[in-house]
Structures are given as C-alpha cells and as structure tokens.
Amino acid sequence: QLVESGGGLVQPGGSLRLSCKASGFTFSNYAINWVRQSPPRGLEWIAGISRLGDYAVYADSAKGRFTLSRDNARNTVYLQMDSLRVEDTALYYCAKDVNPPGIYGGNFWGQGTLVTVSS
C-alpha cells in the first residue's frame, strides 16, 4: 500500500511537504515516482528517487523548486515543494517501481493527495 499525505491549500510562493508512506512490501527494493494529475495538464511525471535514495531525477517543471528524499527506516518518501505556482495545483500520486525512477512510472500507485495553490 502507498498512502500520500501533506496536500492542502497554499498561497503562490509557498511551500508544502508531501509524504508517501509505504507498507506491505520491502520498501528499499523499489524506486518511488511522483506523478501529478490535473484537468488542464493531464498526467505529468514530476520526480523520482532511487530505491536507496542515492539519486533523484526531476522533470524540468520541478527542477530547482522540488526536492525528493526518502527514509527507508520509516518506509517513507518526502517531496518538498517550494516556490509553488498556481499551475502546480493537482492531485499528486506516488508510485512504486522495481525499475529505476523516471523510466516506467510505477506498477502500483497510491490514492493521491490534493495540492491547491491559490491566493
């Protein structure tokens, strides 16, 4: 199971930290990807982190503003989002994949957490 949390309403320029808590599988065997979904933009991959957390990859839209980290002892991945923009408004999913991040998305996704950026 993957459970996302941390979403909410934030003003433009603000920050949020999303969490993806895993259970029921060996967390350190899987990369974690974050994908967001919104009506105007559809599905958009934004970032992924390797299974050991030794590297992360980001979409251009996230580079310099979003930071991924993971704590395998807590079975949790964190997505720190800074300098948020109105266009970051979306439902944010985390997904696990045995493949490296940013390649195949993920074979199992959580239910998502909603981020709304608005003044």
Place this chain on the structure above:
Amino acid sequence: DLVMTQSPLFLPVTLGQPASISCRSSQSLVYSDGDTCFSWFQQRPGQSPRRLIYKVSNRDSGVPDRFSGSGSGTDFTLKISRVEAEDVGVYYCAYATHQSLTFGGGTRVELK
C-alpha cells in the same frame, strides 16, 4: 521536447470485441541498456492509474492476457483482444528519455 500523441481520443467499444489504441512519439528513443522505455497505463473511473505494460510489451503482474502491447521506434499499440466491462476508463501511453517520463493525453474507452 518529447510529445506523445494518442489516437483515437475517444473509443466506443463493444463487449467481447477487440479494441486498439495507438500512440505516436515525436522521437525514437532507446535507453542505454537497449530497452525501449515505453509503457501503457489504465485509469478506471474514480481510481488511481495503474500500469498495464512496460518495455513496450511486458505485462505487469495481475494484468489479464487480453491486454497486449507492441511497436517500436515512434509507433506503439495497445490491444485488448476481447473487451470486458471492467476495461472502461482512460488509457495513457508514456515514454521516457534521460529518466524523464512523458505521458500521452489519454484515450477514453467507453461501452457503446
């Protein structure tokens, strides 16, 4: 930038009949290990997406064998051999370049 174009955008289907969705990439991509980093996803109404196919034609665990993927270069196809009611939803293709994944706009599959 990589652009993924799916067709059709809307696909009315008949139970028990085959269905096919196409996806065209603006670039032909092969990963460093020789694999083609192409996937198909399904999103049923009210549910999160799930991956059906990866590396063009490999079905994920639990995906019925009526789903099959094929293609190479810039043109890829998802086929459903015999549509079932649970197959209704939106299907997305996705292609990766330099560990950055790009999704298509989706094809909505509905029963006639």
